[in-house]
Amino acid sequence: MRVLFFFFVSEVFIFISLADDMRWVSCYSICVPSNSRVLMLLGQLERMNGEAMMRDVETARQVTAKIFHLIQTQGESKHTQNDNALYCTFHRRVLSLPQSTRDVQTTLNILYILSELLTVGEGRRVGVFVSKGGTGILFQILITTSKELPPSEELMLQLHSLLAKVGPKDRKFGVKARLSGALNATVNLTKQNLQNTKLLLPSHNVVRLYWNSTVNAISLGKNGVVELMFKIVVPFSKKNTSLLKVALDALGALLKSKTNARRAVDAGHVHVLLALYQDWHHNDTRHRHMLIRKGLLVCLRNITNIKLGRKAFIDADGMRILYYSSTECLPVRTLDPLVNTSSLIMRKCFPKNRLPLPTIKSAFHYQLPHVPAVGPVAQLYSQPLGVDDVVDESDDNEETDADTENDTDNEEDEKDQHTDIETDLNKLHPKKNPGRPFEELKVYERFFLELSEDFQVSNLSTRPIIVPTAQALSPKHVPITSCQEDCNPTKAERAPPSPSVPTPAPPASLTPLELDTIHLTKDQDRKEEARIPSPDTHTTLSSLTSNWGSDCGSEGTEDEGGEGAVLEVPDTALLLPLHDPDLYVEMVKGTHSVPQYAEVAYPDYFGHIAPTFREPLQERVYGVQRSKIFQDIERLIHPNDIVDKVVYDLDIPSCPVIEDNGESLKFNSQFESGNLRKAVQMRKYEYDLVLNSDINSNHYHQWFYFEVSGMRVGTTYRFNIINSEKSNSQFNYGMQVLMYSVQEAISGRPRWVRTGTDICYYKNHFARSSIAAGGQKGKSYYTMTFSTSFSHKDDVCYFAYHYPYTYSTLKMHLSKLEALRTPQIYLRRDVLCETLGGNSCPLLTITAMPESNSNDHICQFRNRPLIFLSARVHPGETNASWVMKGTLEFLMGTSPLAASLREAYIFKIVPMLNPDGVVNGNHRCSLSGEDLNRQWQNPNPELHPTIYHTKSLLQYLAHIQRAPLVFCDYHGHSRKKNVFMYGCSVKETVWQSNISATSSDLHEDLGYRALPKILSQIAPAFSMASCSFVVERSKESTARVVVWREIGVQRSYTMESTLCGCDQGKYKGLQIGTRELEEMGAQFCVALLRLKRLTGIRNHQHLLDLESDIIGTQSKVVSPTTYVVEEDEPSFLEEIDYSAESNDEDAEPEIEHGIEVQENANHLDRLSDCETNHKD
């Protein structure tokens, strides 16, 4: 006879299948030293199992009752909590033998014992009980009992109570229930006992657990359980509220199944649920039954996961009902869960709107020299004319409204591990072979004159350096050579010692007219001829200048009022040594944009002087997202308030600015880096804004830069950018937009300031076509909303995502930097190549002149290690340019540190890898419609010339054994705070991916950690904790990974600067500004000098010690990698829900779980974020 015994010994549960008496005896004598009374009884029970039990029912009852009594009393006494054994025997056979199982009392006693024992031990015992098959035994008893007629009510009650306790611990509870038949037993019990509250309560609890398996939920639905539950759910009554609560929970769980939801909709229950909700809302005036009201909402929430449900909800006037009930709940903070769930349902059901656009393709088109055979651009070009790409033709496929009939319970998470760069060691190891014949690369020699320069022939300091044009490099580079030929030097290249860099003049047809008329001046003798950078010819600068004298007390304006007033340009020369408005206008004339912009934005013209005051991260106001969403819903509730007037529209190329009577704001963004496509006045002081897609693309917008005028002073305006794409944004975590006021500028404060209140970022009701959503249907856009007021009348204000930094600004800065050259500085400015759009891509070489032309000095000069830097491959990441400005300014500086640095290294710098993207207001791509930082593995010389030639430079260096010591590509990061680096390490990648590869066998120089470590010590904005050295597959074609793997640069990095601010260090709690960004660029240089000292140490072992020391102090090996998992964002009391996706079954947006889910989502976001979405 096989007997199963369970022992609880000091929280340890021992299970014995008693095969022989010896084991039993030995076990209990060891484990159960005391408590002889219970042991004795157990022994007695054990001896009488089987036949004896059947014969002597009475004894069995008595013995089990005694055991129960003893355990119960022990359970109350203190000493059982100690080490003395608590045990139980559970005689399976007793229950399965016909005679004894029918003895209800004995079975009950045993259940009581179990229940008593399982109550202690904080769930661990339950876990052990489950793992030893306890659930199955309970189900067996349940089925056996249910066959009795009538089944014992007490037994059923006990069984279901036990099951409700055990179920949550058993992952396969649902499957076991179905397979054993217990599912039906419970359902039948419920059906037969609809009036029996006492019994229904535990059985509902169990029903709720059964749902764990979708198949069960469907099966329960087929058995009429949904209907059954609706019979139990009743209007407001103070009776049986706990039963109602549980029934609603069970119903809510069942309705997660789409099949059941459909069943409920068909039966008209959406209407019923809404009516019930209203009833409870009106009658539960003291808010005693919040959970019931919430339960009703959860049912609605789950039903509206299906399209049919949403339709039924709208038809039943659900929007209005929930809107008004929520409005009434708003003042009572404890009712927040109701408001939040209501808001979630309303957002889900809000009819999907269409973006007010004819097409989501960029308003501007650029004809590529050739269209790649595959990829997004090919797709875009092959899209037939007339296809509506703004919304999907039909959203019938959005969801099937049917469940997939699979049990997921048994599926183990299987990771597909074997094809990944992250796990394939061979792929991970740097490739030494640059993969191109040297003959092909030899042409790049001319960009490295410093490596062969002998300085013997001419004067060291004035010898002009002849620079080849990039055109000679690539014979394939035809399309723009024509305009290359008739180039004439611009003002930028006039400075005598600077190398002559030919840049193309704009073809006559492209020459912008307005540009030539711009002669804004600092000199009051010169009359103003320019017009405001707005196509509205009636708004001239004079109308602006006529007012500022009185408004702002600007000094020295003589010719006030009247046409031809002088525009006073703030004198920024002292504070902005690299800025010159006249030079800027000159630069703009040589810049080629696809829309042929002829206007200059004031901020770029005047320049920006970083404010001296602190700009703290903005505290998020509680409930801001909710109130914005409610305002959006009001558009539906009160349609009469909606103006819906288009005030700016790029899709009307002749006249984007729509004239009106002055009741609306005026918008414009037809200038370099501008990208507003459309502005629609929705309410009196509220505007919906639509951003333009990157050229040759139908999405990628996040960056914005536009101008507003015609404002009323003191009025608060709300702006909504309604076609944002990313799933989260730092606008939810303290970041504000940037505003530049022209009135402020001419009053002596030319600067961008962080501005905006009520800022938040949330998923909206504008449908996102599957064409622009990676093929996924049913996706929505996000709204970035902010409110602001204006302090000056007749002002012209600009708003931007981040501090603008145009290509013309770069050219101006480079010109000014060249003027800073001293005889000790070796600076060369080459044109690496022309871009598709006809802009030249500058390449800088900076080092120190050799001390003399002696052989030794020339030799030292040539052999300096190289540092290769690049920036702004992503146009929307303007912060990268500001960091680069800091680096360049430091390198050209006069400080001893700068001098040492120049003597230590040769710097090769491509300060703007994507000029076309910057000029045309793209967020992420080049004119080819592609992310250039995903083209490094195989750049196309025609489509990705800047990447192709930059990579060639590096390949050339690798060939001549001069691969750079450090490569770093500057980026901006939209979702994280601080400044940090991504690097490449085989070892950390292997650790990260957890493959069992014997990573101890890997030998890796830890040098890649030195630079970020030094930075974390000297640069206040830099955070080591945010750095990662993992090589992800998704980053395979980024500059960092390709330069590391193919060129063999161990110290190959992406440096990411926050767009938002810092949460550590000196700038903790502050938003980042250009001063901090420029400082970062300078500190990067200082760090390189320290790195030089570190790598200069002869004793290599010493170096390793130093670095392992660095690692030791830094990471404490939290995980073997520094890949950050910790939160970088504060969690809010307020739920920020991004998961309102209609077909998102797993969404658990209730506040209880919401936070956890949200944190998980954030975590995942961050994991995938860094470079993929946001970016490298």
Ligand SMILES: [Zn+2]
């Ligand atoms: Zn980037």
